[in-house]
Amino acid sequence: MPQNRICALFDISYPIIQAGMVWCSGWKLASAVSEKGGLGIIGAGSMYPEVLREHITKLKKATDKPFAVNVPLLYPDIDKHMAVIEELDVPIVFTSAGNPSTWTPWLKERNIKVVHVVPNVKLARKCEEKGVDAVVCEGFEAGGHNGKDEITSMCLIPQVADAVSIPVIAAGGIGDGRAIAAAFALGADGVQIGSRFAATRESSAHNLFKQAVVKADDTATRLTMKQVVPVRLIKNHFYERVEQAEQRCADAKELRVLLGRGRAKAGIFEGDLDEGELEIGQISGLINDIPSASDLIDRLLDEYRHAVVTLPQLGPSSPN
């Protein structure tokens, strides 16, 4: 069997990528995942440039395995983030929330591998044209900021896989090994897992936030704030205020005032479950414990293998 394309691209053992997540994925989580043979990602979206420098430096002391940094392209200090990334020889950058044309040439000139997050087929094709090495196709069920197209993983993965020849990483709704098998069956070459890693021991999220993820059921999250930037979060008091404002036709300006600043930090990092922005994916309904990242990866692989070997044989004749 040929080597998996994502393992080959990143020089890793398993095509399991831990998503870069604000206030969750610092050096502790990313180094644990990379050391285990997956790809750990430091989420730069919640870090000042000097904080990012500290996290990269600590990660490199903890593991010599490949890792990545996720940079949301709309953040104001992006030039400084990219300077840190270049200076500290980060081998792989995941870019999101922006135009893949902006930074891809600069990163490729420096021999940094580039992955861009896409919500639809059109942007996946554009990424391939612009020289991106792989795309993450992120479904409607994913936590945190999300696209406006509302395309689910089940629909997005096969259409992106058909549209581009570069490797495709599935994200959104992947909480166990069954979903990894599903993503591969749909045409993905790898998976990016967020919510499940947010509720691990090495995640830097507040314990109350992790407990809220564990308690969440299948209906606990909602994609909201669509007039500003769509975000999936656990329904809490803050969410109810947003819904009330939207029901009386509040405009984007009013919603921005209601959102204010620092709500994601308050919810995820400081554990304010009522007024914080509890960004997490819909699959949190499936998450029932807080394991170590290493144990989680062992479990995901076991579940994957079990899902694959128990697939039924359909039809009168066996496959070629």
Next chain:
Amino acid sequence: MPQNRICALFDISYPIIQAGMVWCSGWKLASAVSEKGGLGIIGAGSMYPEVLREHITKLKKATDKPFAVNVPLLYPDIDKHMAVIEELDVPIVFTSAGNPSTWTPWLKERNIKVVHVVPNVKLARKCEEKGVDAVVCEGFEAGGHNGKDEITSMCLIPQVADAVSIPVIAAGGIGDGRAIAAAFALGADGVQIGSRFAATRESSAHNLFKQAVVKADDTATRLTMKQVVPVRLIKNHFYERVEQAEQRCADAKELRVLLGRGRAKAGIFEGDLDEGELEIGQISGLINDIPSASDLIDRLLDEYRHAVVTLPQLGPSSPN
């Protein structure tokens, strides 16, 4: 390998169920699917009782294989529908859009197998308690009327499979054999496929509607009319009017007036692509032709087998 639970329950060859769909799935489509070894469903939602009688009678002349009728429980003439179902010895009934307590005992007393459509874990559990034989868990990506919870197939299938011991049928986002493999990996025992069968030769939809499904891309549909009853449809002129009304905070009453009567018939059966309600799933972006139902089932099985045998082996040791 033990027999598939859905094949055993319905006495069919393949665990592939053609969804009951208004204006698409009459006796021609349902008999073609059942004759091929899947389960064909007559969609009673768009039929007067005497029309349903005619379709069941014609189906039974065309095939002696098992088939089902789908009955939306909120339709006004439901007593008459059920009387026709009893009189003509329909072996299996799929109920949706209502309470599984209402008709399950009556159907079970008559030795009719009952399947209920659910959008979340809570209703799946209730179905099992009430003696339903199997549940269809329908994801956010599904076409036509949909639940309010917006849970995608990737998240819903494994959580429902974990919650109940009766067989689980996955619906929503299944357009090819890759998605059948994904649904089984996630824990489903069978699949219910709507959109893909809506664009077959035997579907009674208007040819212009079928062409619109073929032309649709990944971003073509939207779940809308959430204040009245959520429905997924192709974005057209009618949809734009709904969106404009919602943007100025129109209430449910105004939206009902805008919807009026007969829009689904106009769109699907009469081919009014501008003003009709073009109910179809998000996976229509993947649908590019109008095959016969028999050829489609052969293709789905081939794609399934290919998806299964090409799944990568992950991890240092092989399974078992």
